[in-house]
Every structure is written in structure tokens, then in C-alpha cells.
Amino acid sequence: MKQAGVGVAITGCGAAAPDAILTNDQLSAIVETSDEWIHSRTGMRERHILAPGQGLSELGTQAAAQALAMADVAPESVDLILLATSTPDDLFGSAGKIQSELGATRAVAFDLTAACSGFVFGMVTAAQFIRTGLYQTVVVIGADALSRWVDWTDRTTCVLFGDGAGAVVMQADEERDRLRGVELCSDGRLNHTLNLGFGGKTTPLTPDFSIDLGGYQPITMNGREIYRFAVAKVPDVISKALFRAELDATAIDWLILHQANQRIIDAVAQRMKMSSDRVISNIHEYGNTSAASIPLALDGAVRSGKIQTGQVVAIAGFGAGLSWGAAIFEWGR
Structure with missing residues (x-):
């Protein structure tokens, strides 16, 4: 497009x-x-x-x-x-x-x-x-x-x-x-499945006036719901980004997903009929680094010589919000 x-x-x-x-x-x-x-x-x-x-x-x-x-x-x-x-x-x-x-x-x-x-x-x-x-x-x-x-x-x-x-x-x-196609999505109805929520402590300022003093609770997550969400939504959002790019999945040289779970990565690749040798994963070394996971994986693949100038890369992130999105681009100039 x-x-x-x-x-x-x-x-x-x-x-x-x-x-x-x-x-x-x-x-x-x-x-x-x-x-x-x-x-x-x-x-x-x-x-x-x-x-x-x-x-x-x-x-x-x-x-x-x-x-x-x-x-x-x-x-x-x-x-x-x-x-x-x-x-x-x-x-x-x-x-x-x-x-x-x-x-x-x-x-x-x-x-x-x-x-x-x-x-x-x-x-x-x-x-x-x-x-x-x-x-x-x-x-x-x-x-x-x-x-x-x-x-x-x-x-x-x-x-x-x-x-x-x-x-x-x-x-x-x-x-x-070279940024060929993108698609972004959100669904706040699923917000409760992954949170790092405010958890302030009620603190009196005067006898008749109190506030919640700042603080956050640890991460909470419904892993099964996140898995189902990711496996269903990620292939779809990549397909929509490909449509905007006027490409199909066979044009993708490399797929880089948010490194949340290897099972999710494998399931999405399988649904997209992509062989594992075209999927970049570094989850064994870094775990889930949230917003850092895609660029960490991209950098490793570029510096190791896997991703070459002009090749088509599909990336997709997904997580809290819930939010998800994809981009299709040609690497380099």
C-alpha cells in the first residue's frame, strides 16, 4: 500500500x-x-x-x-x-x-x-x-x-x-x-488479564481528608487467557499488516514476535505456515523483556548475519492493555 x-x-x-x-x-x-x-x-x-x-x-x-x-x-x-x-x-x-x-x-x-x-x-x-x-x-x-x-x-x-x-x-x-504495512489494535475489555496496577496506601492528611499515597502492586497475569489471546490475535494482525503492504506471508523472510513464550511463538508460526528456520527467537537467553524483546531479537539477528539488507521482516508485539500490533518492513536502505 x-x-x-x-x-x-x-x-x-x-x-x-x-x-x-x-x-x-x-x-x-x-x-x-x-x-x-x-x-x-x-x-x-x-x-x-x-x-x-x-x-x-x-x-x-x-x-x-x-x-x-x-x-x-x-x-x-x-x-x-x-x-x-x-x-x-x-x-x-x-x-x-x-x-x-x-x-x-x-x-x-x-x-x-x-x-x-x-x-x-x-x-x-x-x-x-x-x-x-x-x-x-x-x-x-x-x-x-x-x-x-x-x-x-x-x-x-x-x-x-x-x-x-x-x-x-x-x-x-x-x-x-520500506515500512510497507502496519496494524495496531487494543481491547480494554481484557485489561484485567495482565496488570501492574496502582496500589496506593490510604494515608490521612487531616482528620477528615485522606489520599492514596503512591505505590504499585507486583505484576499479575492470567497466563492461559494471554496465551489464547496471543495465538488468536497475532496471526490476524500480521495478516492485516501484510494486506496493507500488498504482500502475502510467503514474502516474509523473517518473523520476529514479542518474546513472551516459546509455545506462543511456535503456535503463531504454525498458524502462519512459517518454518521455524524463518522465525527469530532469543527467549532462552533473555526471557520476556517486554518492549525490549523485539528490538533485542532484531539486533541479534542483524549482527549475526541472518537478516540481510532488503529482506522483509514481520514483527508483532502483544500484551497488556490488552494491545497488539504488527509491522512489515524491509531492513536497511
Whole structure:
């Protein structure tokens, strides 16, 4: 589908993860579980966890710097930085801190929250700024540190989540549009199935006036409902993005899904009749890193030589909200 305005190219990627690694065997000393139990149900072997005192902004800056280096773009040339995250270092937003640490002195910077769909939503948002001609170069970062909000006594959730960041550089392309098709969806009726909810403590200010003092509850999730939702909705949203791109599934060289669960990844690929050798997965190494999972997987596939310039990549994110979305693009320029 021909898009209005300037075309979009994805010209660089980068990723960062904490050095500290928490293995399945280590988790078995925290809760009643085992490496076999976790791996057979999720595909996960380990996850990277922020060290005490380490910030998400640090990871986001590292990922963005790598992406800019690959794209051969100076930080001073960046017009906009979008940080897709649900777990900023500062509830007011962390994109501004990344802008400063990156040295992107001309860039506007703001956070965007769509949980595990955040990176896809961020790419689509960035594309609109480029297509209208307002900005030429945008850095989109997906970064999360869900380890901060896990109940480490709940084995159904604590085994799933890791921390990390990934980024891409998106640039205006006057010759052609390499972001071929997108589709975004939300269904708030299912909001209750995955939450990191406010849990303030009622605090009296005066004898007749009280407030809820800030705080958040650990992550809660209905795993079965999320599985059913993802397996049903993700193939459909990819198909709609392909329709907008005027392509069919046979045109996809690589499929990168949000790394939530290997069973979900396998089920979606099977429904789309895609062989496993065309599906990118790093879930065994990183676990579920929320908004970071797609760009982390993309960066690994590009740097290992799997994804080549001009190949068609389909990405799809899904998660809290509930939200889901897909994008079809040609890698590189």
C-alpha cells in the first residue's frame, strides 16, 4: 500500500542487557520450580537482571548509541527519541535523560507506554512524524526492567521476566517506503488479564481528608487467557499488516514476535505456515523483556548475519492493555 508523504527506512539497530544473569537453576532456590519445568513451558533458560543501582536509562542509551553507530548517524542529527517502556527510572519519563546521556542535543524526547506492544507502537508513531516531513531521523527505543515489579514468591510470573533494551534508527527516505504495512489494535475489555496496577496506601492528611499515597502492586497475569489471546490475535494482525503492504506471508523472510513464550511463538508460526528456520527467537537467553524483546531479537539477528539488507521482516508485539500490533518492513536502505 502506498503511504502518503515521505518514505521510511530502518537503518540501524542496537541492544543492551545487564551483565547479571539469573538462571533457571538459581530460580529453583527462590521458588518451587526447576530448569526442566520452566524451559518446557516457556523456552527460557536465563534472563538478564539490572544490578542494584543500575538504571534502565543506561541500557537505553547503550542500545541507542549502537543503533546510531550502525546507521552512521551522529547523535546531534537526531530529531526525536521515543522511549517505549512501562518501567522508566522516573515516573515522569526517562527519554529526556537518555537524550542527555546520548548527546542528542537537538532531539525532542518522550516516553510512550504500551507494555509489550510498545516497540511496535513506537515505530508506527515515529513513522508518522517522518511521513509528514516534520522529522528526518528518529530513534525508537524499547526498554523495560520488569524485574523491579515481580513478586519473587510467585513462580507463575517470576520465572518469565528479564531486563533489557533495544533500539532502531528510522530515517526519511525520498526514494521509496520500506515500512510497507502496519496494524495496531487494543481491547480494554481484557485489561484485567495482565496488570501492574496502582496500589496506593490510604494515608490521612487531616482528620477528615485522606489520599492514596503512591505505590504499585507486583505484576499479575492470567497466563492461559494471554496465551489464547496471543495465538488468536497475532496471526490476524500480521495478516492485516501484510494486506496493507500488498504482500502475502510467503514474502516474509523473517518473523520476529514479542518474546513472551516459546509455545506462543511456535503456535503463531504454525498458524502462519512459517518454518521455524524463518522465525527469530532469543527467549532462552533473555526471557520476556517486554518492549525490549523485539528490538533485542532484531539486533541479534542483524549482527549475526541472518537478516540481510532488503529482506522483509514481520514483527508483532502483544500484551497488556490488552494491545497488539504488527509491522512489515524491509531492513536497511
